[in-house]
Amino acid sequence: MSLSRILPLGQNGRVVVLPIRFSSSHGHAVAATSEKGSGEPNFVQKIVYRFKGIPLPGEAHAPKSMFDDCDKEWFAEKPPTPMPKDYKEHPDRDLANYPYPERPMYPPKTRLLMMPDSWFTPFQKVTGASGPYLFFGGLGAFLVNKEIWVFEEQGVMLIGWILFYLMLTRTVGYKGDKWLYGELQKRFDYYNGLIAEDLKDAVEFRKTSAAESTSLAAVKENVPVVLKEAMALQLEATYRKNVQGVATELKRRLDYLKETEETKRRFEKEQMVKFITEGVETQARDKSFKEQYLQNAIQQLKALNIQA
Structure with missing residues (x-):
């Protein structure tokens, strides 16, 4: 470089x-x-x-050169976890005829900086090492000679774009692959965190379900007794409520009868007092009644004097 x-x-x-x-x-x-x-x-x-990257006079450490990573091949620190060979999302999945597609971790092997090696291998088995190069070179010359591929200004631009691609991949390709791998690992870590949280929730749910099942089994034998006692308590509460209602109604009626009797006695007393008062007032107007009353009082006084 x-x-x-x-x-x-x-x-x-x-x-x-x-x-x-x-x-x-x-x-x-x-x-x-x-x-x-x-x-x-x-x-x-x-x-x-x-x-x-050569240090200048007076510099203690060599500076970081922009070309330090040029023409480097990137390799992952740890490859991603492969899918298990016996994994099936459904028992009817045919892995023999329809296997899972796998994402290649690294680009395929190339020749001439950009040509896939798979294009050269079939010819190399028959024609030798130089056969593929002669074939593709002759094919390109034939296409240009017969003007099947017209090599105009667009062809020159194509060569420029190819050179630009090679220069870009050989200079910043290592850093780009390293950064993309870091982002891929972050994405994997994010999804692994989600899976771990789901598994944690599932484990907690299993523990809770086991505890609830144990509690249910423990109280299963006592459920009839508990229901019977609950029914007895409900009947007792209903009975006491009814007794309280009867007592309240009875007290209300007794209070009514008592008040009725008291009212009746008070009315009779008032009528009796009124009758006596009217009788006395009527007799008081009669003079013979006064004299008779006076004689009666004198006799009672005489009787008291004799006894004394």
């Missing part, structure tokens, strides 16, 4: 930048040597150093 560059350094010296590739966790490292001593890099050299 990198090219050797010869950059001017002052008037008498030149710096040769040579790419040296190492197999390490930090990717590619580039060493710079100078023919005559070392000096302060110029503007172009600083840009080159930044692109190559």
Whole structure:
């Protein structure tokens, strides 16, 4: 991915930048040597150093280069959990003739940076290693020669788009795959969390159902006795309510009879007093009654004197 560059350094010296590739966790490292001593890099050299990840004078750590991830192949840290081979969402599912589709984790093997390897394999078995390349090259030349594929400005744009695609996939493809895998893992974790919550609810429901079943079995034998006692309590409550009603009604009637008798006596007393008062007043108007009464009183006084 990198090219050797010869950059001017002052008037008498030149710096040769040579790419040296190492197999390490930090990717590619580039060493710079100078023919005559070392000096302060110029503007172009600083840009080159930044692109190559070479630390400038005075920097303790090498900067992060934008080309560190170029031409890297991405591999998942842990592959997704495969579906069990004997899994069936229904007993009638035919897994032999209609298996579950599987999402490929990695793109298929390619040749020439973008051509599927499956296109070359059938020819390679018959014609050898160079046969597929000659076949597709000859087919392309035949289509252009016979003007079946008219190679106009759209064809040039197609080549440009292919080059742009190759450059894009080789530069940011690693980071893009890594980011998409992280988002996929987040989505898996989200759905796994939902499944875990559902399983937790199911386990809690099973525990609650078991406890309720145990309680029901414990009280099942006592249900008839409980119902009988409840019926007896209801009958007792109804009886006491009826007795209370009878007592209330009886008291009300007795109160009515008592009040009636009291009213009757009071009326008789009033009539008697009135009758006596009228009789006395009538007799008081009679003079013989006064004399008779006076004689009667004198006789009673004499009788009292004799007794004394």
